[in-house]
Amino acid sequence: MSTEQSGGMNDNDRSITGFVMISHAVVHTYELSIPILMVIWLAEFGVGTAILGTAVAVGYGLFGIGALPAGVLVDRFGSRELVLVCLAGMGGSFLLLSIAQGVWSITLALCVWGIAASIYHPAGLSLISTGVEQRGTGFAYHGMAGNFGIAFGPLITAVLLLFFDWRVVTTLLVVPSVIAIAYAITASFDEKAAVRADGGTDTDDPDPDDGSPTSLSGFVADSRALFTFGFTIAILVVMMNGLFYRGTLTFLPDVLSDFLPDVADQLQLFDPDSPMAEEFDPASYLYAGLLMVGMAGQYVGGKLTDRIPTETGLIAIFGSLAVVAVLFVPAAEAGMTSLLLVSAVLGFLLFSLQPMYQATIAEYSPPGDRGLSYGYTYLGTFGIGAAGAAIAGYLLELTTVMGTFVGLAVFPALGAVLAVVLYRYGTRRV
Template sequence: MALNANDRSIATFTMAAHALVHWFETSIPIFLVVWLAEFDISVALVGVVVALGYAPFGIGALPGGILADKYGPQRLILCCLLGMSLSFVALAGAAVVDSIYAVAVGLVLWGITASVYHPAGLALISTGVDDRGTVFAWHGIAGNVGIALGPFVAATLLIVLDWHVVAAILAVPGFVAALYGLQANFDPVAAVEDDVDAGPDEALSLPELISSTRTLFASAFAIIFVIVAFEGLYYRGMLTYLPEILNGLPATQGIEIAPTLERYDIDPEFYIYVGLLVIGMAGQYVAGKLIDRISPARGLAASFAILTALALAFVPVTGMGLGPLVVLCGVFGFFLFAIQPFYQNAVAVYTGADSRGLSYGYTYLGEFGIGAASIAVGGLVLGISETGFFLTIATFSVAGAVLATGLVFGLDRLYTGDTTGSGQATDD
């Protein structure tokens, strides 16, 4: 079924913004390797610095969701695009003072401004789009385009340019997308009941916020929140440190490309990393098409089980040669991103449309805020043992699998008054 005009307009706007959020986000691990060489610091210290940027990316999702409910998602997304671009311009300026702490300031500014996108963008899709599954799929694919292009463009530009110049260049598409967003026109509540107010809401008072939060966490959403937090710990830890783990593996020593990359110790493994991100687009698309056929709980349980097996397979497979390594990374990329449409849809299934911004705010507080903890923890563990790192990551997916399996067998029914256990969306 073809998307209607309103669905297409929302899809285009959110896809562009989602791609750019991850364009910026996943270029940071490439810079991480550069900063290790440029500032001559430890992996643990640079991990803490990067975590300072990623933490507000998640922590700010909650106020971002509240602001989306108050001011409307379109305004929030425009502010996000402008803020992220300006933050990378500031990051480029950190080279002037030649300090890793100035880099930390630029990353914190990026994290704050980027944090509003996911609650605003996903709330907009869930309330404004009729064909939600299809748009979730394309929205996820757009995110993966940004996830793949960010590190690819960053690593490629570093062949000929200094890192601060590359950071400034990466900011340009954000300004272009903001100009496009200024003229976007759509109905943000076209897909929900007439009693959902299309206009801006009054700001939640503290007692109202506490009351709304209690109501939200007195439902099965509480389980979804914890599941998403474990997924975030897995996702952030793996994507942050895979470039460093893949860097210099014996399996790839025979590949020769762009010798000038060696000044920043950037090797062909980075293009394997980019390849797995590209394959993630297929995972997003397939899972997005399956969310109307498979319950969120079953999709999450199966995805976590596979991700656990993949994390445990990394150390033995990296010693088997280039072919097995490439296959493992491809399968990993597919399932790392296939899980995302399932938890995004789970939020829509287990919450009401009138609190969707708040719901997605808490969701991405768990995904990126709590998830950022695995950067600091992962840096410490990786400095001791690579095997220990993957075992730590696997514990996160095991915990998620256990909770998701509980949902399959009716764990959500423990919540008094919860009517969403059947898997029917509350706003359909």
């Protein structure tokens, strides 16, 4: 009886799952620690939100743009080695950040991070699909680990900043990648175990002329076949999510600080003249809490994909996000209780979108091109979506915080409209 039938993960499954879980958590730990550090960079380097937002958008953009070539490299060289390159590159980028002297060196370090991080999702998801026989369980644990990094990365960064200078903190943040690399080197697993268990073979190298996505002609042909009307609209939906996600989260710690009272001073948590009092920023902890609520959003959104048409879920969530974006500043100004409530709702809705659009992509793409379809998905979410950071930065300089949130509300509003179009005119392929 196979592990799929018996319902248990074998040793190979567990080894791969452990590897991708720690790697996925590290990727998102770095990704969401950057907005916390931006609050300090804005003050230390005397740059505006537009300039710093553009610099960060370049790094975040490479995080998505690199997904397509990374997918091709995974097919050529395997996942383990490329994930190791990813982890080493991300650790090295934070070492570069620790010696940054201005916005240009920050941009360079974040470019290194973006290129390295872009390797992970194609490599990690491919490794689960080819090596883990209990794929569903593997994907579930993989997603949970990513959520852990998303929620606790900013929290860990904020806590470290209480005790250390930001340059020391970025150096300490190299440690997670070192731990992940050490685990990968000692872990033993078969990348193709699930393929062989399903009756496939991995003994032959891919033929560069066989029309597969590993050749340029195959990539172009598969891409043309993939982009039906329904899939194109689905990718546009993904882009709207990415633009709002990155635009909202990038400057949120800095924005939240405008609405929060000086809790440390009121409660006399620290000596007013101590370094900890100077570094304590309650906005960073509210931001981390918002991301933790997002874990519940991921769970609920995933459950809903099995119960309602994903297009209906997208319409409801995008529409709700547009309303929350418009109401965010008035609610934040109304008092602490309403600020906490609107922040929790924002985090819940923002992350409930992810399983919904991931399931939608699956429904509008053929199984044989699923890897390529998710390559385009990450290009839209992290690549094009990275422009949201620059857009938010410019809006904050040109208008008020209220104007910025109203401007960003355009993206979920368009997402809801596109989801309606998809519901009415799209043709599913599974």
